[in-house]
Amino acid sequence: EIVMTQSPATLSVSPGDRATLSCRASQSVSSSLAWYQQKPGQAPRLLIYGASTRATGIPARFSGSGSGTEFTLTISSLQSEDFAVYCCQQYNNWPGTFGQGTKLEIK
Amino acid sequence: EEQLVESGGGVVRPGGSLRLSCAASGFTFDDYGMSWVRQAPGKGLEWVSGITWSGGSTGYSDSVKGRFTISRDNAKNSLYLQMNSLRAEDTALYHCARGYYGSGRGWFDPWGQGTLVTVSS
Numbered sequence: 001e002i003v004m005t006q007s008p009a010t011l012s013v014s015p016g017d018r019a020t021l022s023c024r025a026s027q028s029v030s031s032s033l034a035w036y037q038q039k040p041g042q043a044p045r046l047l048i049y050g051a052s053t054r055a056t057g058i059p060a061r062f063s064g065s066g067s068g069t070e071f072t073l074t075i076s077s078l079q080s081e082d083f084a085v086y087c088c089q090q091y092n093n094w095p096g097t098f099g100q101g102t103k104l105e106i107k
Numbered sequence: 108e109e110q111l112v113e114s115g116g117g118v119v120r121p122g123g124s125l126r127l128s129c130a131a132s133g134f135t136f137d138d139y140g141m142s143w144v145r146q147a148p149g150k151g152l153e154w155v156s157g158i159t160w161s162g163g164s165t166g167y168s169d170s171v172k173g174r175f176t177i178s179r180d181n182a183k184n185s186l187y188l189q190m191n192s193l194r195a196e197d198t199a200l201y202h203c204a205r206g207y208y209g210s211g212r213g214w215f216d217p218w219g220q221g222t223l224v225t226v227s228s
Contacts, residue, residue, distance in 0.1 A: 034214035036152075043111070044152075044202065045217035055216060087152060091213025095168055098152040 002026050002090050004099035012107040015078050021102045023071040025087035031067045032092035038085040038101070047086075048073065075104075109217050111158045116222030122197045125194050127222055129186040129203030131212070133222020137161075137181035140209030143188050145199035155197075155201070156188060157165040166208050200224075 003026040013019045013089060024034065031051040036044045046055040048064035061076045075082055087101040115127040127143070131200050142157040156164045156177040167206050176189040186210055204215035 014159065032213055036215075041220065043220045044204075044215075046214055047212040049212070049216075078129040089152070089214065095166075096154050096207055096213060098154075098166070100151040 001039060001095065002029060002059055002093050002097050003073050004088055004090055006086075006099035006102045008102060009100070010103045010105060012105050013078055015080060015106045017078055017107075019075045019078055019082075019104055021073040021086055021104070022072075023066075023073070023076075023099050024063065025069045025071075025090055027093075028068045029090040029092035032090055033060075033064070033066070034089045035064055035073045036087050037082075037091065039089065044087075080106075109205075111140050111217055111219035113201065113206070113219045113222035116201065116224045118225045118227060119193055120228050121194060121226055123226070124191045125193065125224060127188040127190065127201055127203075127224070129188075129219060130168065131184045131186065131203075132207075134205075136179075136184040139205050141179060141186045142204050142207045142215060143177065143186075144202045144204050144215060145197075145224075146202070147196070147199040148175070150199075152202075152209065153199075158186070185198030190224070193224075195221060195226050198224060198226045214220075 005024045007022045033051045035048040038044045052064045063074045085101045086098045110132045112130045119179040143155040158177045174192045178187045185216045200221040202221040
């Protein structure tokens, strides 16, 4: 089973600034990587799939990059609604596995 | 709007059973494979089980294989998870999600808000 490791566990950023979140796979997952946003009491929301393709309706301030074992989610110019938990998921190998999440909090 | 709404969670004693349901709307349910994904308190997300569009093939994580059974009723646009021999470590928020298993896509979208299962004596 592929282990997904996200860093940092918590990231404090000011509104309007850029946030960079990392996700590392224990072995190559090619570009089979998705990112999700989680808020308390809400359904998780798909942000990115294929490592860099934004899902329908996702604002352009969200971007994903990387391949192989190293991936990055960048949120440019943070809005108040962006403070949440973000997690990555690989779907290259069975079973699909998730990272533990990065909590993005207001600085 | 594509929507998934789970129900059926609750408190159950170790060794007990529970059946979760997921009602789908806003999309053609029988076009898609479906999955259950859970999140234990303080832990990350974990894929639990999946089923193809027809119900002809199912898959399970090692942690639930032999205890949980996934099924679907396409006429009712509904997904189910029968959970038997429940353990304390099955305590989690259970989400219904479209995709991954039996799907041409490996990601999950959309998701439901989840239903909470607590296994405790």
